[in-house]
Structures are given as C-alpha cells and as structure tokens.
Amino acid sequence: MRRRHGKFPWFAYLVVILGGVAMVMPFLDMVMSSFKGAGEYGVIPYKLLPESFNLDNYREAFSQLELPRLFRNSVIVTVSVTVSVLITSALAGYALAKLRFRGRAVIFRFILATMMLPPFLLLIPTFLIMLNWPLAGGNDFLGRGGDGGLTTSLLALILPFTVSGFGIFLMRQFMISLPDEMLEAAKIDGANQWQIWRLIVLPQTKPVAITLGLITFIGTWNEYIWTLLISSSDPSLQTLPVGIQLLQSFLDPDRTMPIVMAGLVISTLPVLVVFLVFQKYYVRGVVLSGLK
Amino acid sequence: MTAAVSPAGALAAPARRLGRLQREGRAAYLFLAPALLFFCVFLILPFLFAIVLAFSDWGGFDLGTLKWAGTANFGDVLSFDGTFVKPILVNTLLFAFGSVFLATFGSVLVAYCIDRLAFQGFWRVLYFLPVVATVVAIGNVWKMMYQPAGLINGVLNKLGVNSIGFLSDASYALPSVTVVQAWASIGGAVLILTAGLKAIPEMYYEAAEVDGASTWHMFWSITLPLLRPALLFVLITQFIGGLQSFALIIVMTGDGGPVNATNVAAFEMYQRAFKYGAWGTASAMAMVLFVIILAITLLQLWVARRRGEETS
Numbered sequence: 001m002r003r004r005h006g007k008f009p010w011f012a013y014l015v016v017i018l019g020g021v022a023m024v025m026p027f028l029d030m031v032m033s034s035f036k037g038a039g040e041y042g043v044i045p046y047k048l049l050p051e052s053f054n055l056d057n058y059r060e061a062f063s064q065l066e067l068p069r070l071f072r073n074s075v076i077v078t079v080s081v082t083v084s085v086l087i088t089s090a091l092a093g094y095a096l097a098k099l100r101f102r103g104r105a106v107i108f109r110f111i112l113a114t115m116m117l118p119p120f121l122l123l124i125p126t127f128l129i130m131l132n133w134p135l136a137g138g139n140d141f142l143g144r145g146g147d148g149g150l151t152t153s154l155l156a157l158i159l160p161f162t163v164s165g166f167g168i169f170l171m172r173q174f175m176i177s178l179p180d181e182m183l184e185a186a187k188i189d190g191a192n193q194w195q196i197w198r199l200i201v202l203p204q205t206k207p208v209a210i211t212l213g214l215i216t217f218i219g220t221w222n223e224y225i226w227t228l229l230i231s232s233s234d235p236s237l238q239t240l241p242v243g244i245q246l247l248q249s250f251l252d253p254d255r256t257m258p259i260v261m262a263g264l265v266i267s268t269l270p271v272l273v274v275f276l277v278f279q280k281y282y283v284r285g286v287v288l289s290g291l292k
Numbered sequence: 293m294t295a296a297v298s299p300a301g302a303l304a305a306p307a308r309r310l311g312r313l314q315r316e317g318r319a320a321y322l323f324l325a326p327a328l329l330f331f332c333v334f335l336i337l338p339f340l341f342a343i344v345l346a347f348s349d350w351g352g353f354d355l356g357t358l359k360w361a362g363t364a365n366f367g368d369v370l371s372f373d374g375t376f377v378k379p380i381l382v383n384t385l386l387f388a389f390g391s392v393f394l395a396t397f398g399s400v401l402v403a404y405c406i407d408r409l410a411f412q413g414f415w416r417v418l419y420f421l422p423v424v425a426t427v428v429a430i431g432n433v434w435k436m437m438y439q440p441a442g443l444i445n446g447v448l449n450k451l452g453v454n455s456i457g458f459l460s461d462a463s464y465a466l467p468s469v470t471v472v473q474a475w476a477s478i479g480g481a482v483l484i485l486t487a488g489l490k491a492i493p494e495m496y497y498e499a500a501e502v503d504g505a506s507t508w509h510m511f512w513s514i515t516l517p518l519l520r521p522a523l524l525f526v527l528i529t530q531f532i533g534g535l536q537s538f539a540l541i542i543v544m545t546g547d548g549g550p551v552n553a554t555n556v557a558a559f560e561m562y563q564r565a566f567k568y569g570a571w572g573t574a575s576a577m578a579m580v581l582f583v584i585i586l587a588i589t590l591l592q593l594w595v596a597r598r599r600g601e602e603t604s
C-alpha cells in the first residue's frame with residue numbers, strides 16, 4: 001500500500017465507509033421496496049425491510065409495462081448506436097492519427113470543438129430536422145407534408161447518436177501510439193489503406209474499443225430526454241427508462257412505486273453486470289478523458 | 293548543395309511522394325466521410341438552425357411561414373417581469389454551483405481517503421454505482437426516500453425531528469434535487485481525482501515527512517496544489533453538466549415545481565418548445581444558456597491559466 005503516513009488511517013476509513021453507506025443506501029432501498037406489497041409501502045413509521053420477498057411486483061411490472069417490448073427497443077437502440085460509434089470512431093480516428101492529408105489539423109480541432117456544443121442546444125433543431133426528414137414518414141423529398149417524418153421510427157433514437165466526437169478523439173489518441181514501422185511494412189507488402197486499417201490497426205484497438213463501447217453502451221441504455229421526446233407521440237418507441245417512468249403517472253403512487261422499483265431493478269441489472277465485468281476498462285476511459 | 297543528385301532522381305522522389313500523399317489524402321477523407329457527413333447533418337445544420345430560430349417567429353410545420361423577429365425573443369426572455377431570469381436562471385446557477393461545490397468537496401475528501409486504504413478498486417466501484425444507473429432509477433429512488441413515509445424522514449423521526457417535505461416545500465425543493473445531482477456525480481470525480489493523486493510523486497511526501505510536516509499540512513501544500521489540473525477538469529465538466537442537466541428534475545418533480553421552485557433554464561426551454569410550441573422563445577433561452585456556459589468555461593480556464601503563470 002502506498003502513502004501510509006501516520007498511524008492507522010481511522011479517519012479515512014470513517015469517511016469512506018460513511019460515504020459508501022450513502023452511496024449504497026438508495027440502491028438497497030430500491031431493491032427492498034420492490035418487494036413491498038400493498039399496504040406496506042408509504043406507511044409511517046418507515047421500515048427498510050419488506051415483510052416477505054415475494055415477486056408480485058415483478059409479475060405486475062411484466063404485465064403492466066410490456067417489459068419485453070421495452071427491452072427489445074432498448075437493446076436495438078443501444079446495440080445499433082454502440083456498433084456505429086465504434087466503427088465510425090475507429091475509421092475517423094485512424095485517418096486523424098496515421099494518415100497525412102491537407103486539413104488534418106483543422107478537422108481535428110473541429111472534432112474537439114464538437115464536444116463543446118451542449119446537447120440541449122441542439123435538441124429543438126434536431127427534433128425539427130427529424131420531423132421534416134426527406135422521404136420518411138410520408139414526407140416528400142423536401143421534407144414536407146408527411147406525418148411525423150422520422151420521429152415515428154426507432155431510427156430517430158439511433159441516428160442522432162451514430163457518431164461521437166469523444167469517440168473519435170479517444171480512438172485517435174490511442175492509435176497515434178501504434179508503431180509506424182508496422183504500418184509501413186504492410187504498405188511495402190502491397191496492402192492498401194483499407195486493408196491496413198481492417199487487418200492491422202483494428203485488431204490492436206481492442207482495449208480502447210472495449211472502453212468506448214462500454215461508455216457508449218451505458219450512456220445509450222440510460223438515455224432519457226431524447227427518447228421521452230420522440231416517444232411522446234408514439235409510445236411504441238419507448239425504451240426501458242421512459243416506459244418505467246411513465247408508468248407512475250397513471251396510477252396511485254403508493255401502489256405503483258414498488259412496481260416501478262421492480263421495473264428499475266430489472267432495467268438496471270443488465271448495465272450493472274456489464275459494468276462490473278468490464279469496470280477496469282470503464283475506469284480507464286473516464287481517466288483517459290480526464291487527462292486529455 | 294553538398295551532395296550531387298541526378299536531376300531525374302531529384303524530380304522523381306518528390307513526385308512519388310506527392311502521388312502517395314494524394315492517395316493518402318483521398319483515403320483519409322473516405323475514412324472520415326461518415327463522421328463528417330454526420331456532423332454536417334446533426335451538428336452544423338442544427339446549430340445554424342438554432343441560431344436562426346432564436347431570431348425568428350415561427351409556428352412550426354412549414355418553413356415558409358418563418359418570420360424574422362430580430363431580438364424580440366431575447367427581449368421577451370430576458371425581461372425582468374418574466375420568470376426566466378428570476379427564478380429560473382437563478383435556480384440554474386444555484387443548482388449547478390451547489391451540486392458542483394458539494395460533489396467537488398466530497399470527491400476530494402473521498403479520493404484522498406481512498407488513496408490511503410486497502411481495496412481501493414472496491415471503494416471506487418462503490419462510489420461509481422450511481423453513474424451507471426439511469427436517471428430514472430436515481431430520480432425515483434430519491435423521490436421515494438424524500439417522501440414523508442420515506443427513508444430519510446424515517447431516520448429524522450427516529451432522531452426526534454419532524455418530517456420535512458423535501459420536494460413539496462418550495463424552500464427545500466431546490467436544495468433537495470441539488471444534493472441528488474451531487475450524489476450522482478461524486479463517483480466520476482473520485483475516479484479522475486484518484487488518477488491525479490496517483491500521479492503525485494511519493495518522494496514529495498517522504499521529504500515532507502522527514503521535515504516533520506503534519507498530514508493536514510502535507511494535504512494543503514503538496515496534494516492540493518499538485519492535484520489542480522485534475523481538479524480543474526472536474527470543476528469545469530461538472531459545472532457545464534450541472535448548468536444544462538434537467539433529466540433529474542423532470543423525473544423528480546415532473547414540472548419543475550412546486551411553482552417553478554426547481555425549474556431550470558434547459559427544462560424551461562424544453563417545456564416552451566415541446567409543450568407550447570414556442571420555438572422562437574425556447575431557442576432564445578437555449579442561446580442565452582449556451583452563452584452563459586461558454587462564458588463561465590472561458591472564465592474558469594482564464595483564471596486557472598493566470599494562477600498557473602503566477603506560481604510557476
């Protein structure tokens with residue numbers, strides 16, 4: 001262990017454990033409440049533990065929420081966005097890291113600048129662009145006349161997230177450290193740029209690809225605002241977070257909250273498992289982005 | 293002019309190189325094509341559209357009916373009789389400042405303490421859990437804990453304190469959501485700060501120990517100054533995030549209530565646009581918030597750079 005100056009760091013243990021309890025308590029309350037039956041939730045005095053661990057709320061969540069449909073939408077959107085971000089970032093990152101061409105510095109600076117544009121600023125115009133997308137949802141080729149344009153399709157949840165400036169930046173930073181000699185050797189052997197990228201560069205980007213894939217996966221799985229907006233006119237496009245959130249506006253809150261909690265446990269589990277398995281890579285990604 | 297080169301060779305080499313560079317350039321733009329196309333459609337176009345909308349009067353649907361309105365939208369938005377400047381912009385700043393202050397203070401303390409313990413990986417993952425959860429989970433769980441019959445009031449009652457209407461009482465609502473925002477963002481900050489702590493050379497501490505410095509003294513005059521780059525990054529990113537985030541507020545309060553007590557600028561923009569179809573006003577609000585974010589970011593960077601020059 002490093003840096004053990006002084007005696008037993010009891011103060012450090014105290015701080016970290018107290019803080020740790022504050023971090024875990026909400027999740028514990030979420031899981032416990034998901035087992036609470038009628039008449040058990042919303043009662044004073046508060047009790048953390050449920051009377052029994054029955055699965056009624058989970059059954060309710062499945063029947064009221066159409067969980068399979070929400071799950072399907074979440075998976076389709078998350079997988080499409082993640083795959084697309086990985087491919088486009090690896091392509092653009094390679095060009096910016098290893099190819100010499102006019103305008104490289106300008107384009108790289110532009111990519112950095114894209115990360116400065118806050119998403120809320122683009123919310124309204126992007127929605128209007130999706131609404132008036134040419135040749136979609138009954139629109140003509142100027143984007144007029146139709147009924148909802150792209151906003152009636154899952155594509156609306158995928159397209160605006162298919163490329164990530166951060167992803168390109170991360171890939172470029174990683175690829176720049178790949179040895180040039182290797183690429184030169186392939187070139188002398190007659191490989192073209194596509195082959196070099198596909199056969200030599202891509203296999204070596206695995207660690208950073210896992211990092212980027214994980215960050216994108218978790219971010220997309222949890223995305224809320226845009227999906228809420230797009231699915232407000234077409235509930236069949238809801239993903240897990242939106243579907244679960246909208247459940248409670250219909251019914252009596254004291255009865256629905258435990259069912260909502262059950263739904264949240266189900267929807268959080270996949271991300272939690274993915275995160276715990278790959279947490280080493282996630283941590284590295286956050287750290288990399290912090291030290292640019 | 294030291295080496296004699298045959299004219300043919302001297303011409304052929306650059307020509308070959310030029311040819312190769314042109315081929316590489318073509319390849320590069322093909323590799324970049326998907327990204328550049330995307331940025332044109334989903335970044336540049338909407339950005340320009342956002343600017344145009346902020347200066348125009350438009351009912352939606354047909355772009356032919358879009359009318360130039362000059363700065364009228366900004367006049368409406370920034371007029372002091374309205375609700376946008378006060379309480380909404382004030383709320384936004386309080387929410388962002390408050391959550392960044394709490395999260396930064398908390399994460400420096402926690403990161404510093406974790407660095408001295410065993411099982412550091414475990415602790416970091418623990419603090420990182422909220423970052424992995426969806427805002428819908430975080431918002432609802434805290435909403436539940438803030439209820440009169442919830443966990444927090446349960447603990448308060450046990451301690452003999454009366455229940456507090458954390459989300460229903462207008463004077464408690466904004467601090468209550470601010471705490472949740474801070475709680476959710478501590479984990480990411482802890483990760484970055486831990487990396488920053490690890491980068492501080494051990495010998496500084498050893499030297500200070502030999503000189504008989506106290507732990508507190510070492511923290512103040514070694515850890516904190518050397519942690520500054522990581523700290524600055526955390527401050528800026530979290531502040532930018534805090535100024536524009538409203539997902540938590542939608543989930544926890546539904547409408548920014550009670551009576552605008554938790555309403556923030558980005559949420560007001562969202563409601564104006566998608567609930568009332570006031571595209572021009574909403575876009576002007578977005579533009580105002582964008583300029584504020586930009587100004588604060590540049591200010592923070594400028595202050596940091598000036599201080600850096602003075603000390604070095």
